[in-house]
Amino acid sequence: MSSTFGHAFRIHTYGESHGGAVGVIIDGCPPRIPITQAIIQQALDRRRPGQSEIVTPRKEADTAEILSGIQDDLTLGTPIAISVKNTDQRPGAYDEMALKYRPSHADYTYDAKYGIRALSGGGRASARETIGRVAAAAIALQVLRAHISNIEVLAWVKSIQHLEANVDPATIDATTIESNIVRTGDPAMVEPMIEHIKAIRGQGNSVGGVIECVIRGCPPGLGEPIFDKLEADLAKAMLSIPATKGFEIGSGFAGTLLTGREHNDPFVMDGETVRTTSNRSGGVQGGISNGESIVFRVAFKPTATIMTSQQTVTSDGQNTELQGKGRHDACVLPRAVPIVEAMAILVLTDHLLRQRALTH
Amino acid sequence: MSSTFGHAFRIHTYGESHGGAVGVIIDGCPPRIPITQAIIQQALDRRRPGQSEIVTPRKEADTAEILSGIQDDLTLGTPIAISVKNTDQRPGAYDEMALKYRPSHADYTYDAKYGIRALSGGGRASARETIGRVAAAAIALQVLRAHISNIEVLAWVKSIQHLEANVDPATIDATTIESNIVRTGDPAMVEPMIEHIKAIRGQGNSVGGVIECVIRGCPPGLGEPIFDKLEADLAKAMLSIPATKGFEIGSGFAGTLLTGREHNDPFVMDGETVRTTSNRSGGVQGGISNGESIVFRVAFKPTATIMTSQQTVTSDGQNTELQGKGRHDACVLPRAVPIVEAMAILVLTDHLLRQRALTH
Amino acid sequence: MSSTFGHAFRIHTYGESHGGAVGVIIDGCPPRIPITQAIIQQALDRRRPGQSEIVTPRKEADTAEILSGIQDDLTLGTPIAISVKNTDQRPGAYDEMALKYRPSHADYTYDAKYGIRALSGGGRASARETIGRVAAAAIALQVLRAHISNIEVLAWVKSIQHLEANVDPATIDATTIESNIVRTGDPAMVEPMIEHIKAIRGQGNSVGGVIECVIRGCPPGLGEPIFDKLEADLAKAMLSIPATKGFEIGSGFAGTLLTGREHNDPFVMDGETVRTTSNRSGGVQGGISNGESIVFRVAFKPTATIMTSQQTVTSDGQNTELQGKGRHDACVLPRAVPIVEAMAILVLTDHLLRQRALTH
């Protein structure tokens, strides 16, 4: 099920970075959900290259073509196929990579697994694969909103290397995040982060950081006990994004420094609603949403592609060196923000539909 | 698929903490794998209550009964059913919980999801559910060893609250870990950790910490690209364990403080074998194992059950207070070590069988 | 997924004919469905051996034990585990079979597949495995009725070898079927069928026949297009029952003798309801129920176990002869009637829950 995600709301992605197209089939989408090509395109535009001065200058229009499942801007209930052509193919830029394994990329492991590998670009390991996820999530968000009118899924850059933003998940809004090209939620950190990315890029180097995400308005009861806990599916979703190395929800790793007395979230009635006075649980208890905001963080390693010479080996087993080239992001986080949101939306939508099957 | 884990090697668990039994069915286990009841029992004994002075004194023998799928100590290829009776049922100890939601437990969310809830003990949210996982992993480990003779999966307590162990994943061994009741890998931290757990328990309080795990001997090529990345499935597996709040692999969150130049793992030939000179990737690249040790860490929050009065609400919507009682672990980490290992083994075994289907 | 059936309402069965127990886990059952042990037991009693003079005289009480998922006669929403102990183990009766492959049984194919085989009785290929299906369907039927109050699923013996019953699927009722031990729906054929089975048994021979099933009250809209068509899932469900060789729905094979003009079912309004004036479609069109009765037939081959000498081979490759012994059904159809109903109920329940996930 390598390229399938979800059980009730399922997506299947396909496509190498330099083949004919990348895309997605969505199966299990409820019928009569309003959706337009423009909504999908808008989502894709947030993740595409070339959108600002701090991301890769590759020029890919990434135009979504809807091939099935939608008629007159309404879903039919049948599989929705969305395809995005690969237009900016420059296989020549990658010739050396066909012979040398790029350090901390997936070249070697693909060869080890399959005994064969797409020789242009990152193949299936390219972040270009996430186009299908983002397109699918644009539709999933409409499904979510049809059932939960006030649902909000917002991600932002929490840190770039040592630069950390100060953001309140309870009040952060999309306008603030989208108002700056680094997509952080802290206006004071916009300039320092942009300058740092530019400086690092100028050195042919790269940086990573942390993206934080909040889901507000999620009703209690989503998520399933045991293996398909909401936090377990979120963790899997996030670790499936290229370049991620960690996930934590609520108090996370820092919560291990507290005692139970400090950590527990007391319950209190808020009118007819059960609430907690703190939210170290991060909106989930026992794998199921409790109605509080779901808050989690994802660690992204520094981009593996750097512009200085590195020690590596050839695919036929010789030690060698490799000098990075091509057009890459010195920091993937600004473009990863919509991908984190997309995966969170897909997890939520899947669990919403699963819960509906159980309700009577 | 809430209670199902795995695709090729699949387990299905069942059982509330205070019903007739808890157990597991394993489907997809290859035939003719040697396994005895004693091997399964030994695995269960590592996670059962009452095994030492720092864990809950509940007396549960947790005896594994094999109901199907094994004949003359060999697997038949058909579903293996293992059942463990619930013998120490004391529903009386929990009467108050039937009415009051325990803070940071799953009482409220189960009610919110299902409109009904097991009224004795934690029901399905009890850590007792993990018995089935540990039993299944004891069998999975035999499958792994049949294919990869030198495979090793070792977990240990990396930290208890602020107390951190110094352990080298490359050299740590099972004997060291099992030689102390806290299951840490650092002899110098055994006494401090034990003393700290006892002190915290004496206060009716609780603590959490971090468990670290290494998989040594994993061949390159396991794990699948895109959604079923090895690290994604490990993340899901770990976040499905009760009380977990975070997962990181390789450099993890700390890796976000490095630049790409510092973070990348250079490749080098070691005879005929491709190796890396550092292992910030944590043994996986692009979702696929690269032959290096797989190293990850899991954050466990402090135990939610504490022995002091806490603010909460009743199931019919009244503010109230709840005083914890019963026999609980002030720190779950020593007993969680075999569970972390079990889930890692299940992920690996599943991916091993999946990879075999692709190989020719 | 060999021992798993269903997607939203899923069952997992386990158990060999002569191991510790056979049983089932049901996952995905909605919460708060009323169910008692007595309802499950009543369903099992309809399929158990020894219930009449024309079925195998084996004495197996087949007592259902509920291990989890049900509290105070209500489902909890968590996995329901039901176990039935194997009490009448007489492995001695089968010694010869451990060495010789019984013709038209699964002894040889299990050996070919697994390289090992349960040496007592039919192992996993025994009809005893269907206990778990019948128990699960007893619960599924309560789920169905909670949503569709007038749903009816009725099967009966349509033919025993050349003896064919005349039954109207529109009016047949459970009382008529259960009033005779052969479970046919035609009172005139009861005695001839019983006499025929007795005569065949007296010869140490066996017979098969056809079971017909009707689902009345199924609303339009259940079933999914393409691969999970309602008729496709019914076909799979029926062919998964031991000894089945064919499935047909509506006009079936005989419908191939009609022209389109004769075969098509004209639509007509019946008040506000769309109906068809004939039902050669058998209640499904394009894989989806159309509100008419769903009618299908299942072919059962004659029981493979016969009491005369047969040509066969030993498991080490020698030609030999085998004389059947033990206590077997000369005709499985009377006991297969509740199994056909059970599988139909499981298919319907799964599709009901799947449809609910899509509805808004």
Add this chain to the structure above:
Amino acid sequence: MSSTFGHAFRIHTYGESHGGAVGVIIDGCPPRIPITQAIIQQALDRRRPGQSEIVTPRKEADTAEILSGIQDDLTLGTPIAISVKNTDQRPGAYDEMALKYRPSHADYTYDAKYGIRALSGGGRASARETIGRVAAAAIALQVLRAHISNIEVLAWVKSIQHLEANVDPATIDATTIESNIVRTGDPAMVEPMIEHIKAIRGQGNSVGGVIECVIRGCPPGLGEPIFDKLEADLAKAMLSIPATKGFEIGSGFAGTLLTGREHNDPFVMDGETVRTTSNRSGGVQGGISNGESIVFRVAFKPTATIMTSQQTVTSDGQNTELQGKGRHDACVLPRAVPIVEAMAILVLTDHLLRQRALTH
């Protein structure tokens, strides 16, 4: 999982008859399998319209475009996406159908299920959907052959209405079947069948029939016990093909007229190989292949589209009449032959890969 088929070798199809494209993603295909666009195209050409004087004269080139997963005529192990554009869109021909439900089509049931429906052509219920299956099977066949060099999957028209072909599954060959446009295996029935189809078409009427299929060279051990029996998966696969109403394997429904003594297949050694002297089992025993030829038959109803006036209702609940028009097959069987083969190939390939995961 409506549009997904298979577990280890999985296909996902998409596309309405009159949208942008129809297609398929194949996930789980082993790497380094040789495949060319020409092989896929050749398979599609066998099912496309306009190929002979007895099938629909629609002109659809049905050109397969490979979008991912194949490089230099070798599979990469990653998802293979194949797309076929819908070129001959004539929505005008179907205007009346947007308002009136065609008898024995899926118009009404799609509306009942989804509350919306593709208004041009059959939408997802169109046989055009099978393009993806046939394309995927062309690749699956290469996988099969890579493991089982002598595998053969051959289907032919066994009967058209009352006209029955006399064909020996042991000796029939592809050349004989492909030498005639009706794709029967009996040279003597070619002309009568062709004439009958033409005569029926001349009356604006339609006919159905039976397709028989043999799998030769299948090794023993494929298929799984219980629910995923080889015959159960074949039954599901066949009943998922549009217009099918029945499936039988081996002796099928006729086998119910035999006694056990007549029906059982005696085992005999053939050198080192276990064989049976008859094959009423149809090549499967207990759900697992036994090394004999797998033989099954599929019933196809007469084409629902006929050119005479029929009684029906409008989508807003009025009684009316509908006169068929458009370009349709008066008999779908010649074009269904490659679809039956395709589904058989997909089932076999899935079970081959599943078996490989279990083997050591």
